[in-house]
Amino acid sequence: MDRRRFALLLPTFALGGFAAGCGTIHPQVQQLSDIDADSVMLVGRIELLPALRPEEQDLKMTSFGDWDPLGGKQVMVNRAILYLTDRPDAPREPTRSVSNPPLEQLFFMQIPRRQRYVAHAVVFLKHRLRVTSSRTADVDTTELWLPLRQEFDIRPGDRALYVGTWRVQRDEFNEVTGVRVLDHYATALVEMRKRFGGDAGLRAALPRWRDTPRSFAGR
């Protein structure tokens, strides 16, 4: 392999690490036994209005087109990325702890109990690795910023929390113009018990918002 091609591979592998281990992506719960003493399951739904069209997401995880050996694309396709933290004063920026609930469907996400704060939330509309020289690369992204900074009301003994349906209205510029929290607890409980068994408990804990979308201020 010549030097240039090797150099091209370096940034490829380095940035593919988002999916592989630079941070932790907490999984969707498959069975209730997945939830241990240090974790809790969030049950809820994120809806975009209008919903994401498939062609709106342009995701290239390596500099070799659609080649995606680490499966990073699946982390983002039709999913929100919630960056979690244990700090209430965390700035609005990515953290190393990620939950990636699917959009437009009820999610069952396992998160660490300690990381009860959402520091930042996005949907990646574009994610393209660009090799800019033999030694450098950057990631060109377009992001739909979700105003979902919040604290989950996790209490001792909780195993599963219902956090509501978060209906996010966006304009054509992908600016969020409004968020409504809807309480569909009964439907969620039925769906959860269908999936995990009839005795699964679910406590309603609709979120407390930590900030207001800038677009609510009359833009």
Next chain:
Amino acid sequence: MLAGLAAVVLATGCSTSPPVDPKDQNASLVYGYFDMKNAPSSLDWVSIKQYGATSFYYHAGAKDGLFWHIGIDPGSYQVEKFGGLKRLLIFSNEVEYNYGTRGRNETAIRVTKPGLYFMGAYRYVAHDGGLFAPDKFEMQPVTSPTERELLSRILAEMEAKQELRAYTRQIGLVKQRLAEL
């Protein structure tokens, strides 16, 4: 809005927009101004993105901060990226600025019917990201140059260049707007 500054070396910027038919009655003139005195590079081009069901990019050249395009179709637009050259002695690097990649920015407009649309005048303000974080910037509105001054520059250029004189409808719109200002 603070935006990320991506100082990258690129082989090429955006593709060139197709030629605009002077007889196209739907075409609008869109213009704006970026003062880049405090930026690490010049301003040589601006990429105006159409948002909505379809996505399209208009590539506008820039001179002394003024950018404009005479053939914008109806739709929703904002400046998504802009760029120029950072020069150091005999070397130069292309610098690209991400401006419209995180929602709406100050230049957002809705072109509802053919006419003139001013995206505004702004100055580049740098924010040092420190040792470990990337630098950021914001574009702050400025009152000088005025829309009138910018339109006068556009009119002078359109009347001076042979290839632009054919756009008589746009020239007429500029004169009409100047009379109003």
